[in-house]
Amino acid sequence: MTLSIPPSIQCQTEAACRLITRVTGDTLRAIHLYGSAVAGGLKPNSDIDLLVTICQPLTEAQRATLMQELLALSSPPGASAEKRALEVTVVLYSQLVPWCFPPSREMQFGEWLREDICQGIYEPAQQDWDMVLLITQILETSIPLKGETRGTAVHASPCGAVAEGLALSPRPLAIHGRCAGR
Known part of the structure; x- marks a missing residue:
């Protein structure tokens, strides 16, 4: 099955990719779209x-x-008919290959951080148990928007890491994977 970007988010997704490509330059290895946009359908506040x-x-x-x-490309959920909230997670390839546990993320952008970002407060790189679950989602269902495909840019996290990530994650997340043991 070939996955495609939903037309309703095409322009916003392309604008985000252009920005990310411009800012990261030659260090960019890949950009993947994942989550409800490709796995289960966008809801009004997705x-x-x-x-x-x-x-x-x-x-x-x-x-x-x-x-x-x-910030300019994103909008709080339900606040705009033209723009959706963006959630952008940046990870170093060396955190994925070879697999590092617990993984670290280099940066995360999301609407829940808007107030801090407006004040110039940015989270530093940090360990993030949710990365295990995110990588599992990428491997299950994602669209490579730029650079390498998911099989070459991201390697499978060990099943034990997925189970541990589920147990330690601060927020519940439903995944459809073989390693979850459910």
Whole structure:
């Protein structure tokens, strides 16, 4: 089955990819669309989930530029008929291959961070148990928007890591994977 970007988010997704490509430059390895946009259908308040894989850590200037400029491309859920909320997670390729547990994310943008971002407060790179679940989702159902396909840009997380990530994740997440043991 060939997956395609829902037409209702095509322009916003392309704008986010252009921004990410411009800011990350040669360090960009891949951008993947995942989540409800490809797995189960967009609901009125669904966000657009993007995983960005890079080869080098972000500089503080890159982090600030991404965070500030993503604000203009994103909108709080239900606040705009033209724009959806964006959730952009940036990870270093070296966190994925070879698999590191617990994985770290380089950056995360989401509407829940809007107030901090507006004040110039950006989370640093940090360990994130949710990355295990996110990677599982990417491998199950995602669309490569830029760069490598999911099989080459992202390798499978060990089944034990998925179970541990589920147990340690601060927010519940329904996944459809073989490793969840459910």
